[in-house]
Amino acid sequence: MTTVDVGFLGVASSLVLVVVALVLSMAEGLGLERSILWASLRAFAQMMVIGAGLSLVFEPEAPMVWSWLWVAAMVLVGAATVSSRVGGLRGTFTNALLALGCAQAVSLAVVYGLGVMPLEPRTLVPVAGMLLGNCIGATVLAARRTLAEVQAHRDDIEVRIALGWAARDAVRPHLAEAMRTSVTPQVEQTKIIGLIALPGTMTGLLLAGVDPLDAVLTQIVVVFLILGSVAVTAVLVGRGTARRLTTADHRLVLPPTG
Amino acid sequence: MDGVLFELSEVTVRGPDGRERISGMDARIPDHGITVLAGPSGSGKSTMLRLCNRLEVPGAGRVSYRGAPMEDMDPLELRRRVAMVFQRPTALPGSVADNLRIADPGAGEARVAAMLERVGLGGFADRRAAELSGGETQRMALARALLTDPEYVLFDEPTSSLDPSAARSIERLAAQLAEDGTPSCWVTHDLGQMRRLAHHLVVVVGGRVAQQGHLDDVLRSRSAEVASFLAGGDEE
Incomplete structure (x- = not known):
């Protein structure tokens, strides 16, 4: 059984799907480009902060x-x-x-x-x-x-x-x-x-x-x-x-x- | 204080929007006969009535019942002494008898039947309440209110959604109740109804009492404000 290790490269690769969403928004005139970019950026930043916090809380010696x-x-x-x-x-x-x-x-x-x-x-x-x-x-x-x-x-x-x-x-x-x-x-x-x-x-x-x-x-x-x-x-x-x-x-x- | 049941002193009530619905009102409602609260729509008549069984409380001033401050009384006890019939005929789920037993779950069949007979709904006990006409529902609401053996009944424009014949039958019931010793207070903006029912009249204009007293006295010595309401009011 293997564990999945995504890594930052994996995250960068998944951005392809964000680009797809952006292209579709532009092609169909949805006007959601800014919103999609902001949402993606926010999700990334929030999760990184949460991840950093959890790393501290999950430290073996953390009370x-x-x-x-x-x-x-x-x-x-x-x-x-x-x-x-x-x-x-x-x-x-x-x-x-x-x-x-x-x-x-x-x-x-x-x-x-x-x-x-x-x-x-x-x-x-x-x-x-x-x-x-x-x-x-x-x-x-x-x-x-x-x-x-x-x-x-x-x-x-x-x-x-x-x-x-x-x-x-x-x-x-x-x-x-x-x-x-x-x-x-x-x-x-x-x-x-x-x-x-x-x-x-x-x-x-x-x-x-x-x-x-x-x-x-x-x-x-x-x-x-x-x-x-x-x-x-x-x-x-x-x-x-x-x-x-x-x-x-x-x-x-x-x-x-x- | 003799003969006065409800007394409002300097009462102010604000709605949820902050607007004053009653402003510094002074009023006296006697403990006998029928008192009609008349006035244009939105003048504060219904709010005044709701103060009398504490569905509303004053933001300022005092409401007394038999000379005692209402805030010192148990509201549940007060509401069983002072019954209310609302503007909209309201049938709760179940049969007519079920509706009456909301007021008194222990009421036996004979008592329910007698009360229905009293309001002209003899034999209606097993009918589904939701299937009654507006007039029948309102008479059922009165029977339900009377099942608490109240000392006094408050009627909040009870005939405004009824046809004239159904309205007259409710008026006759109120008159009969007063004659039998259960006085009431009746809100209306219908001048014909006011004249037919009132022994005592309180004219409410713009959240204040414009004039109050015996019907004939008020009509005889009407102020300009009251004359203007009487000239412009509805009559059916």
Whole structure:
């Protein structure tokens, strides 16, 4: 079994495909040349910085706390990304931070608590990163859908509130739909894993020369972790968003529309 | 304070856009008969009504219920004493009986049937709520609100989307309720409805009370502002 060593020459060679994209953009008058160049340059620079950072964290004598700090930084950046994508809803950053943090805590506790993988920088940082990357979409969707469901059913909710229901109980029937919508894409993706495209972790391991069966087992663990994390984040963000749309004295407060 | 149920003192309410919907309002709503809040669209009548069961809270000023500050009361308890019928007839999922039991899950069949009878929907308990007409849905909404045994009912333009005959039937129910000892407050910009229903009238213009008092007194001694609203209002 050989490992794949790409090297800078390999990266330079792959630029041929960027040139193809540039030529196509010019030939078809897409006007994307600057954007393609900027995206490629940015991807290269970002990955080099990440690579340099990971090299330091992965040093055999590097303390484990650096890896945990790396994970914490990823959660912070993740929450900021969610907050900027949702927009118009107060408290989304804190809400997303709590949800992503809890999902990470639960998933990592399972992985390392049950001894699925050894706790070391080389497993912690990539696993946490992968979970986070997959949870961002569900988190954004859960916050947006919750807001949309509450806005769409404002009359129904206020009828219940006006009859003396607690605000969280009045909102609850509409929360399930928002959560379902956020978790369903991940469930569907889990159903077809391996049938249409080889998933990322497995591809990476195969390229790195790992035995296919080991690669598949690792991928299955990752898929289950992602499914669990997505469910945890969607439920927490849905509930957190609903809480921000109601008050302690049981009123509905919606952000201005338009 | 005798005979006054709700009192608004120097109340200001701002919308989510920051615009004032009610500005320094002083109003008194009596604890008997039907009080009509009349005024042009966007004058703050509905906001005023929502203050009365705390679906809105004032940014400044105070709302009192029976002389006690509303902010000191349990909002869930208050809302069961002060019921609300909204502008849009709203049917929640399930049957008509399911809709009524949203107000009181323990209500037995006889109680549900009696309440439906009271609003002219006898025999409707098993019908799907979504299949009712607008007028029937609004009468179901009233039955649902009455199932909490309220002391008072707030009607927020409940007939604005109904045909005249359905509207009259809701008006008759409100009049009957008042006669039977359950007073109410009714928001409208329909002058005919105002005249048919009001014992007490509060005219709201531009987020303030332009004039308030017994219907006949207000109509007799109308201010220029009220006269202008009465001259330009809708009448059905």
